[in-house]
Amino acid sequence: MHTFGCPVYALRNELASGNSLPKWTPRCRLGINLGRSPRHARSVNLVLNPYTGLVSPQFHVKYDEFFETVNSSAADDATVTEWKIKAEQEAREADEADEKDEEAEEDDESIPSNQDQEIANINTISTSSRGRRRRANVRHNDYISSSVAEADRRLRNLSNEEGCDQLSNLASSTRTSLASAQHRSNLTDHQSRNPPSREEHDRPNYADAHDEHLSLQERMRNPMAFAAEMDGDIMYYHQAMKQNDSDKFREAVVKEIKGHVDNNNWTLIPTREVPEGEQVLDSVWSMRRKRDLTTNEITKYKARLNVHGGMQTYGLNYFETYAPVVTWVAIRLLLIIAMMQSWSVRQVDFVMAYTQAPIERDMYMRIPPGISTSFGDKRDFVLKLNQNLYGQKQARRVWNQFLVNKLRKIGLEQSKVDECIFYRGSTIFIVYVDDGLVLDTNGNSLDGFVQELKDADLVVEDQGDPSDYVGVNISKDEQGYLEFNQRALIDSIIKDVGLQSSKRTRTTAAKSSQVLHAYVDSTPFEESYSFNYRSAVGKLNYLAQTTRPDIAAATHMIAKYSHNPKKEHGDAIIHLVQYLKATRDIGPRFKPDPSKGFENYCDADFSGNWNKDYADIDPSTAKSRSGWIIYYAGCPITWASKLQTQVALSTTKAEYIALSQSLRDVIPIMELITELAKRNFPVLSPTPTVHCKTFEDNSGALELGTLPKMRPRTKHINICYHHFREHVRKGLIDIQPISTELQTADILTKSLPQNLFVRHRKAMCGR
Numbered sequence: 001m002h003t004f005g006c007p008v009y010a011l012r013n014e015l016a017s018g019n020s021l022p023k024w025t026p027r028c029r030l031g032i033n034l035g036r037s038p039r040h041a042r043s044v045n046l047v048l049n050p051y052t053g054l055v056s057p058q059f060h061v062k063y064d065e066f067f068e069t070v071n072s073s074a075a076d077d078a079t080v081t082e083w084k085i086k087a088e089q090e091a092r093e094a095d096e097a098d099e100k101d102e103e104a105e106e107d108d109e110s111i112p113s114n115q116d117q118e119i120a121n122i123n124t125i126s127t128s129s130r131g132r133r134r135r136a137n138v139r140h141n142d143y144i145s146s147s148v149a150e151a152d153r154r155l156r157n158l159s160n161e162e163g164c165d166q167l168s169n170l171a172s173s174t175r176t177s178l179a180s181a182q183h184r185s186n187l188t189d190h191q192s193r194n195p196p197s198r199e200e201h202d203r204p205n206y207a208d209a210h211d212e213h214l215s216l217q218e219r220m221r222n223p224m225a226f227a228a229e230m231d232g233d234i235m236y237y238h239q240a241m242k243q244n245d246s247d248k249f250r251e252a253v254v255k256e257i258k259g260h261v262d263n264n265n266w267t268l269i270p271t272r273e274v275p276e277g278e279q280v281l282d283s284v285w286s287m288r289r290k291r292d293l294t295t296n297e298i299t300k301y302k303a304r305l306n307v308h309g310g311m312q313t314y315g316l317n318y319f320e321t322y323a324p325v326v327t328w329v330a331i332r333l334l335l336i337i338a339m340m341q342s343w344s345v346r347q348v349d350f351v352m353a354y355t356q357a358p359i360e361r362d363m364y365m366r367i368p369p370g371i372s373t374s375f376g377d378k379r380d381f382v383l384k385l386n387q388n389l390y391g392q393k394q395a396r397r398v399w400n401q402f403l404v405n406k407l408r409k410i411g412l413e414q415s416k417v418d419e420c421i422f423y424r425g426s427t428i429f430i431v432y433v434d435d436g437l438v439l440d441t442n443g444n445s446l447d448g449f450v451q452e453l454k455d456a457d458l459v460v461e462d463q464g465d466p467s468d469y470v471g472v473n474i475s476k477d478e479q480g481y482l483e484f485n486q487r488a489l490i491d492s493i494i495k496d497v498g499l500q501s502s503k504r505t506r507t508t509a510a511k512s513s514q515v516l517h518a519y520v521d522s523t524p525f526e527e528s529y530s531f532n533y534r535s536a537v538g539k540l541n542y543l544a545q546t547t548r549p550d551i552a553a554a555t556h557m558i559a560k561y562s563h564n565p566k567k568e569h570g571d572a573i574i575h576l577v578q579y580l581k582a583t584r585d586i587g588p589r590f591k592p593d594p595s596k597g598f599e600n601y602c603d604a605d606f607s608g609n610w611n612k613d614y615a616d617i618d619p620s621t622a623k624s625r626s627g628w629i630i631y632y633a634g635c636p637i638t639w640a641s642k643l644q645t646q647v648a649l650s651t652t653k654a655e656y657i658a659l660s661q662s663l664r665d666v667i668p669i670m671e672l673i674t675e676l677a678k679r680n681f682p683v684l685s686p687t688p689t690v691h692c693k694t695f696e697d698n699s700g701a702l703e704l705g706t707l708p709k710m711r712p713r714t715k716h717i718n719i720c721y722h723h724f725r726e727h728v729r730k731g732l733i734d735i736q737p738i739s740t741e742l743q744t745a746d747i748l749t750k751s752l753p754q755n756l757f758v759r760h761r762k763a764m765c766g767r
Contacts, residue, residue, distance in 0.1 A: 001036070002063045007070060008033045008047050011060035033063060042313055237285035237369050245301070249287050252303035253370060260305065265355050265387040266365070268373060271380055274364050279317060280382050282308035283368040284391060296488035306391025307365055317363055323396040326420035326432045328546065329630075329669060331469075332590075332637040334421075334428060334439060339482055340592045340633065341682055344443035347466040348450060350403075351459040353434035354395050357388040357402035365389070396433065403431065406456045417672045423679055432470050472546050477589070484547045485587035490580050493539050497531045497577050505582035506575055507758070509554040510751040516557045516572055517614045517621070518564070525565035529574075533565045536573055543580075547587040549629060550761040551576060552641040553748050560620065589766035593634035597684050598673065600666050601738070602628035603745035604644075604658035606651040622647050624654035627748025628662035629764060630669065633684060636764050638665055641748040663724040663733065670732065 008031040014021055021027065031047035037057040047058040064070070240249040260266060274280060283305060290300040312318050338345055350356065363385045367378045375381055388398045404414060407422055412429060415421035422429040427449060430437040440446050453460045466474050475483050494500060525533055537559045544555040554576050561569045605625045615621045620643055629639040644661070648654035677683050727733045746752065747760035761767075 002033055002045065003065045004033060004035055006033045006067060007031070007064040008045070008058065009062045009064070009069075010047060010058045016060055028062070031058065031061070039310070233289040233291070235287050237287060240285075240287035240303075241370075245289075245298075248301040249303060252287070252301040253285070256303045256305055257368075257371065259352060260355070263352070263355060263387065265389065266383040266385050268375065268381055269384050270376075271382050274382060275362075278362070278364055279311065279313065280364045280366055281311045281317075283365050283383075284308050285369060286390075291488060291492075296491045304390055305368055307363070307385075307389050307395075309391045309393045309395075312393050317361065318392065318394045321393045321397055323400040324419035326418060326430055327638075328470075329638045329665070330418050330421060330672065331430060331432075331437070332588075332635070333632055333669065333672065334430060334437075335474075335482060336590055336592055336632055336635050336637070337676070337681065337683060338439045339480075339590060340594070341441070343439050343441055344446055345466055346438045346446040346450065347463040347469060348436040348438065348453070349461045349463055350434040350436070351461055353403075354390050354399045355387040356459060357399045359385045359388050360392075360394055360398050363389075363392070399433075403458075406453075406458055410452050410456055415672070415675060417668065417675050421672075428681075435470060437466060437469065471542070479591075482590040483587055484590075485585065486543055486547050487584055489539060489543055490584050493536060493543070493577055494581055496536055496539070497529075497573060499574070499577055499581060502578065502581070504578055506579035507582070507754050508752065509551045509576055509579050509757070510557070510572060511575060512751055512753045514572070514751045515609055515611070516561065516569060517609075517611050518561065518618050519566040519568050520614075520617065522566040522568060525567060525570045528567040529570040533570065533573070534562050536577075537562050540573075540576065548580075549588075549636060549639040549764045550583075550586070550747060550757075551580070552639060553625070553627065553750060556641050556643075586761075586765050586767060588636055588764070590635045591766060594684060596631065596634040598670075599631045600628060600662055601631075601743060601745040602626070602658050602662035603743050603749050604648075604651075604654040605749035606648060606654040608750050609643075624648045624657070625749045626654075626658035626661050627745045628658065628665070629745055629748065630662070630665060632669075632673075637669070639748060639764070640665070659735070660724060663727075666733070667724065667727065670727075 009028040010031050011028055012021065012026070015027060029049070029051075031049055034046040034048055034055060036042060037044045037046050040057050044057045044059050045061070046055050047061065048055050235243075237253075240246060243249065271280075284307075286304040286306055288302040288304070289298050290302055291297060292299050335345070337343075365383045365385060367373065367381060367383060372378075373381060388395055388402070392398075407429070408414070410424075412422040412424045412427075415423065420431050422431075426441045427445060428439040429449075430439075438446050438449055440449070450460060450462050468474070471486070471489075473485050473487070475485075477483055537555070540551065540555045541559060544552040554572070558569060558572050558576065604627070607622060607624055609621045609623060609625070611618075611621050623643045623646075625641065626644055627639075627641045630637055640662075642661075644654065644657050646657070648657055673683050724733060728735065740746070741756075741759075744760050744763045747757060747764070752760070
């Protein structure tokens with residue numbers, strides 16, 4: 001603990017981001033310590049900036065515990081005293097608001113449990129206001145930091161008297177901004193910076209927009225997590241208790257508790273028995289409606305009890321957290337090989353997977369919200385965990401290591417390329433957290449393999465032929481070819497945006513040659529549409545990443561503006577959903593063609609987002625878009641549409657960067673196919689043929705990729721984008737030109753006219 005109110009010297013933003021400052025410019029800025037941040041690690045404190053009046057979490061700081069650097073001049077005292085007065089006033093207003101919220105929430109309902117007391121130790125289920133009050137306090141302290149450099153520059157230009165007046169004005173505007181932020185929780189960071197007008201409110205900061213785009217692009221790479229982040233069917237306990245089907249969630253809560261008690265996943269102990277220094281973690285409910293992937297009907301209500309991993313401290317109750325997850329690339333590739341060789345495939349599910357593994361170390365958790373025991377209340381008793389519970393930072397890693405050890409004991413060998421693929425003779429086993437696929441040349445061997453898993457003390461459910469795997473419906477057509485689709489997800493999106501009764505359809509995912517921009521002076525999205533923009537984006541991204549490559553570019557363009565959408569962005573979503581409604585049954589159709597081998601189509605749209613009107617506020621206008629799609633035996637196994645992270649200075653560089661980015665996906669697939677070949681599994685040639693679109697000076701991109709020659713204008717991309725040249729030199733990758741009309745990846749870089757769009761969609765999805 002550091003002294004409350006002591007001076008804090010925080011590293012300036014420019015240095016923290018790796019940039020430099022002029023020689024005599026201060027390397028740090030002054031702040032006031034307000035104590036530990038409730039939302040971050042224990043080493044992160046909240047710091048008040050006396051110039052802007054805003055509070056932010058800081059890590060790179062030095063504390064003056066004994067106030068040795070404090071200047072006791074009258075001017076300094078007046079400034080600090082002014083902020084103390086305003087901070088106390090803010091605190092009083094917040095306390096009064098919290099007291100009103102507490103009084104309004106104290107009438108929580110209690111629901112009696114029907115389970116046996118000795119089994120579940122439950123006699124009431126009620127909503128808890130303590131968690132909500134804690135979240136309210138966290139939200140009150142979740143202040144947003146603004147640009148300190150700009151404030152410093154302005155204040156240095158003022159005289160002492162003017163500086164005091166300026167601080168007073170900043171204090172008034174800051175208090176208004178913070179009060180507004182409490183009532184508008186849907187605003188994002190750059191939107192809540194006390195705007196005096198709509199025009200200034202909507203105009204984003206250039207650096208913030210740049211970081212937001214890159215962060216969003218990284219989050220979109222994990223479509224399941226990105227969709228879950230915005231899914232209305234996933235909620236907390238207090239949210240579930242407000243739903244019309246809350247009774248179903250209560251039943252799921254009772255079932256979940258009973259399962260934990262039956263399996264002895266914890267022990268109820270008095271609070272006084274918790275060893276001194278041990279941290280007692282909160283418990284969090286994750287509630288979910290599970291739906292049928294073909295009809296979108298609710299099939300199950302799920303209540304998952306989690307440890308509050310956000311309260312864990314590194315080195316105290318967790319260390320390593322990494323756990324591998326199988327990629328869709330590997331899943332699609334192995335399913336294509338299985339179909340070509342007529343292998344048998346079986347799907348298995350590990351029941352309450354994480355809790356099958358023992359706890360890594362002693363850990364204690366508070367009794368879950370809505371649960372009480374006959375022995376005492378939450379203040380007198382806690383739960384000592386015996387098994388690996390969901391929610392811990394290391395929970396997935398502990399489960400993965402436990403499962404890998406079990407699989408090794410029954411003779412399976414882990415892949416050196418993808419840690420979630422295992423081999424044993426003619427059997428291949430793929431695992432995605434708690435969902436598994438077993439492939440074998442002999443169907444009878446699958447029954448024996450599933451029984452071996454059960455004999456290894458793993459609780460496994462045999463689900464037969466794969467139909468719904470990791471949120472995707474897999475079916476066979478009349479000719480025996482696999483089809484991947486997500487009709488239920490499309491229906492859900494149509495319902496969310498309110499187009500069930502609309503008869504209008506579209507033939508393309510976006511208007512031809514349309515490029516979306518920030519539209520800072522346009523009508524806000526909320527004034528034109530009533531659906532949830534972020535939820536729609538999350539579902540569209542999940543759809544685009546798993547079964548609909550034809551909408552990848554349009555979805556990414558829409559997702560860029562999730563932080564501050566306008567009417568035009570809502571119009572783009574409506575257009576896209578109308579297209580999905582007309583093409584609801586389309587999805588990748590796996591019809592293997594052994595003559596096509598391993599192919600990659602890559603393309604780039606050089607500075608296709610450029611618009612001089614928004615260049616000063618939107619950094620993406622200067623960037624090019626890369627797109628690529630990789631095929632195995634004529635079947636798509638992975639695709640991507642994304643903005644390049646650096647500005648390309650010519651068409652050649654844009655195309656070359658796209659080529660390099662795509663080969664970062666190609667090379668690991670080559671290694672996996674080579675590994676399969678070494679284990680005598682029948683595969684096509686592991687050497688890929690990489691097609692790169694060539695036009696105008698794009699022959700320069702082909703030359704850069706094939707000739708080991710450095711040029712003054714291209715040496716700056718040596719490290720990042722020449723990584724694949726050794727593979728080209730050895731003949732492992734063959735780069736060839738292709739005409740514009742046959743460049744399938746063109747659909748992943750920009751909006752196309754109908755004839756080209758439909759042609760490339762057929763090349764990807766088969767129709």
